[in-house]
Amino acid sequence: MERIIKFFAKGLLAFLILMLLYFVSAVTGSAIPVNKDQPQGGNITIYLRTNGVHTDYIFPVKNEIMHWQELVSPQYTLSKRANYNYISFGWGDLEFYQNTPEWSDLSFPTAMQAVFLPSPSAMHVEFESAPRFxxxxxxxxISEAQYRDLVRYVAQSFELDASGNVIPVANLHYNQNDAFFRAKRSLNAFYTCNTWINNGLKNASLRACLWTPFDDGIFYQYR
Structure with a gap:
């Protein structure tokens, strides 16, 4: 019995040390800026929105660079409206999206599976008349060149079928104006929904942090 207790005690200590290293790395990576110096006079406005845990991009539905409804049609939403001005994108674990429409629905098994087990991911797309504040x-x-790079990054995160079309997730909606689509990669402790957002910013030569699994790291760079 004493050996068993020592074994579990060592395991718990190792876990706590790993968790401490993880959070220290997250704080350090969040504090290190990337692309700090930005050109003046960007003529395209995008938005970053967080619910306190998860970050979304918000883009214009249509401009001279990208017409998003040509990739993700509003026909996939329940309302099927087409008169929107903005569109938001969030990436995450598919099963997490399916089982956690509200943070109050979060269960320990769902969280552990999303972080530690390889699983399919999804893109949450929502059409909006105006950004919700x-x-x-x-x-x-941002500049047109930066937006073009960001558009490419987001569009390439969708999983496509053999015909090059996005793949909707059937019967999954949070409201009348959203839809979910199959996406590339799998979420884990080192590549979260916020890491995906931060990597997109870095890819577009926008202000970002070196690495972050949390939304605080992204918003810290834009404080």
Whole structure:
């Protein structure tokens, strides 16, 4: 019995040390800026929105660079409306999205599976008449070249079928104006929904942090 207790005690200690290293790395990576110096006079405004845990991009539905409805049609939503001005994108674990429409629905098994077990991912797409400011939102003015790189990054995150079309997730909606689609990669402790957002910013030569699994790291760079 004493050996068993020592074994579990060592295992718990090792786990706590790993968790401490993880959070220290997250704080350190979040504090290190990338692409700190930005050109002046960006003529395209995008938004970053967080619910306190998860970050989304918000883009214009249509401009001279990208017409998003040609890739993700509003026909996939329950309302099927087409008169939107903005569109938001969030990436994450598919089963997490299916089982956790509200954070109050979060269960320990769902969280552990999303973080530690390889599983399919999904893109949450929502059409909006205007960005919602009921949650923390920041606006970012970017250049056409930066937006073009960001558009490419987001579009390439969708999984496509043999015909090159997005793949909707059947019967999954949070409201009348959203839809979910199959996406590439799998979420884990080192590549979270916020890491996906941060990597997109870095890819587009926008302000970002070196690495972060949390939304705080992204918003810290735009404080």
């Amino acid at each position: 009921t949650q923390p939102v920041i606006s970012v003015d």
